[in-house]
Amino acid sequence: MEADFEVKEQTTRWSPDSGEVLVKNLYLSIDPYQHNRMKRGAVLPGQVITHNNLSPRIVSYAVGEVVASASPEYAAGDMVAGVLGWEDYTLFKPSPTARMSKVDASASFPLSYHIGVLGTSGMTAYGGLFEVCKPAKGEKVFVSAAAGSIGGLVGQFAKLAGCYVVGCAGTKAKVDLLKDKLGFDDAFNYKEDPDLKSALKRYFPDGIDIYFDNVGGEMLEAALANMNIYGRVAVCGVISEYTGAGRRAVPDMLDVIYKRITIRGIYAWDFMPKRFAEFYGVISDWIRQGKVQVIEDVSDGLENVPAAFVELFTGQNVGKKLVKLA
Amino acid sequence: MEADFEVKEQTTRWSPDSGEVLVKNLYLSIDPYQHNRMKRGAVLPGQVITHNNLSPRIVSYAVGEVVASASPEYAAGDMVAGVLGWEDYTLFKPSPTARMSKVDASASFPLSYHIGVLGTSGMTAYGGLFEVCKPAKGEKVFVSAAAGSIGGLVGQFAKLAGCYVVGCAGTKAKVDLLKDKLGFDDAFNYKEDPDLKSALKRYFPDGIDIYFDNVGGEMLEAALANMNIYGRVAVCGVISEYTGAGRRAVPDMLDVIYKRITIRGIYAWDFMPKRFAEFYGVISDWIRQGKVQVIEDVSDGLENVPAAFVELFTGQNVGKKLVKLA
Known part of the structure; x- marks a missing residue:
């Protein structure tokens, strides 16, 4: 490469x-x-x-x-x-x-x-979470590629919104970072949990309300299977597909119908022009106050x-x- | 059966x-x-x-x-x-x-x-189209299973909202019905167009803004491939999967991201309680005025x-x- x-x-x-x-x-x-x-x-x-x-x-x-x-x-x-x-x-x-x-x-x-x-990564996380997913206090949020530039912020923002947040990543060091430094409620290494549906069932016994998807593929399928009614999926990336290593998601559309799930593609520049000042002010304060690492x-x-x-x-x-x- | x-x-x-x-x-x-x-x-x-x-x-x-x-x-x-x-x-x-x-x-x-x-079929069509898809005048709307109980209403409602509407169905008689009686701008027999992506490209040279999905499978994939930025998909049914005859959709999530598409499952009873009176009044008038067949x-x-x-x-x-x- x-x-x-x-x-x-x-x-x-x-x-x-x-x-x-x-x-x-x-x-x-x-x-x-x-x-x-x-x-x-x-x-x-x-x-x-x-x-x-x-x-x-x-x-x-x-x-x-x-x-x-x-x-x-x-x-x-x-x-x-x-x-x-x-x-x-x-x-x-x-x-x-x-x-x-x-x-x-x-x-x-x-x-x-x-x-x-304070740039596109932050805006993608902020706009995608708050404008698209609209988290309510107490809701259950799942973030994939949670140790990445956007996932790590999404999880921290969701915690600040009063949500229960679980992330997944691909190494023990990243999982530790999520739990110890970024304040995720829990985190797991997806490589050690080949049955993603069961893993999510364990981490979310009451179901997932919001899934911030950075990876696509089987993770998206597993998240949909574990979502609650009126669940929201922000589709930010499909890194599992980028290199051809993973296969594409085959979502169960009956789940989407019966649970009235919303799946929406997001893009920082949709939020940037109209929400940049708000975003910049909020995130700056959070960083200064030590609320966002x-x-x-x-x-x-x-x-x-x-x-x-x-x-x-x-x-x-x-x-x-x-x-x-x- | x-x-x-x-x-x-x-x-x-x-x-x-x-x-x-x-x-x-x-x-x-x-x-x-x-x-x-x-x-x-x-x-x-x-x-x-x-x-x-x-x-x-x-x-x-x-x-x-x-x-x-x-x-x-x-x-x-x-x-x-x-x-x-x-x-x-x-x-x-x-x-x-x-x-x-x-x-x-x-x-x-x-x-x-x-x-x-005036019951669940009408409410599904009305709520799904107006509350979820929010059609604007001039937008391009595609309806699958358009000669079915819900599809036929969605197409007529979208025409009343000033949209350009194309439906698909599985027989010539149904296609004729859509064009001659229900006022669709155009319609086609999907069985005679095995390359659905190309077919939709022909019927929507400027892309699809709204897809009301009653079938799932390859039709959903083809619609996503032809959607415009900010396109909306109301997922109402997956009849291609019900009997196991069709395969499940493998949507291109990169399309969903880059075009910021929204896909949402719909269900009549989400709209029924709060919008039934409005719905009943509007549809009754449309029927009396001969605007809905x-x-x-x-x-x-x-x-x-x-x-x-x-x-x-x-x-x-x-x-x-x-x-x-x-």
Whole structure:
């Protein structure tokens, strides 16, 4: 897999009359969804990780510093977060539909937070849980890939909403992290429980009200079988399918009918524009008050982007996977 | 399948101090969901179709006349609709959770309407479409099993909401009915279009916004593949699975995520209590104004319940399947 990537050196051309902003990227977000984009043709062979910017390159969320700007909206020295690229420098052309958010440097959060807990990962967890799943106090919440960048936040947010939360992950260390550090009520290693339906029955004797699905496949089937009436499933990812290792879910639609289950696909950018200010305020407070733990997994240097990306699919990473640039 | 049923003669015991109401059933509702109840053990072997009432018997929606009442809520001569049974007479014990609705005989609708278009079939179509799918004018709506008791109403209701509506069914006569009598914009015979994905692409070049699913299986997969962003799927039935003839759907959850599709199971009784008055008023007006066509398919006599039920699974019935009792 790492051999599928190529890091290229290319020249960036910024000019004062281009309307463009030149951003020196500081942290790159490494997310599983890039794998789909590759499979679906949104990222094509030939799009490369560049030491400087020149399309075609792999677009991704990142945080950086403006080093030159031909746009009145941004000035040199601004810290920004947005859809930039897997590269050292990005040329960004602002438009009504393409904006970077300015990072509040006075908030004294590490810069990296702005592409994780305060960026798309956090927004996906927050919007998906609160807008789609609408947790009520006392409800039972199940989170898969719970030690991942989004799952870990979903579980913590659900605890703050007064829910009973169980997560699953693929190693003992991750399971311990969920229980000991992230405050999950319980957690289990799905690799040691091949009968997922029975496992969920044990962890949820009274059924599941909300399932935040990051994996799809058999886990989705097992969760549906254990859901309560009016259960809600937020479908965030299908990592079991990304690499072809797992098979697709064959959900029992009779369960969906009889239990009037809602299954809904979620996407951070649905919530970002209208709820970002609310989200940012709430999560910032939670972090400051120590109510949300931030777990990051940082690799160094552009050269390590391919290895960092591969880690997402081999169960090695814990929390938000980032690459810190020089 | 007919041989799986047994019609038994049994004695009904009603007494004036029982609190019970004795109802002479006039029309019985024949619905595919009974098949699930049998498969799931909600209807067990030994539960019979009775010429008089004695549990265990097969419970179903029906309309009838009160012939004796030991309840202050009902009087002899009242026409009622509710969850009664596949039998000539039902002993009904009213409680806060078990009620029959009194049928408005002055409305001059045929009695049978109260278990079809003005009963659970109508409520399923109305609640499922308007409460779950929320159609907007101009949206594209696909209905499967569109010549069935619910599908035919969903399509007509969606047309009244200003949508573009295409239905599918399994015979040319049904397809003609959808187009010529029920006002669907288009319709097709799915048996003549083995590549359902391509068929839906042809009928919906701009994609599907709402899919009202009565069949599940490959049709659900094909609909999801053709859905637009923010598409909604109301899951009402999975008739392709009931008899084991079709295979279960293997939906592409990546489609669900990327298109933020909502899939929701529906059930008439979720809408019945709170929206029945609104529903009844709206549908009554639509029928009187000729805006909704009522298609019924009536068999005669309790002895024909088994054959009527089997028709649902062999593609023979059109519209609401009923049995009229003597």
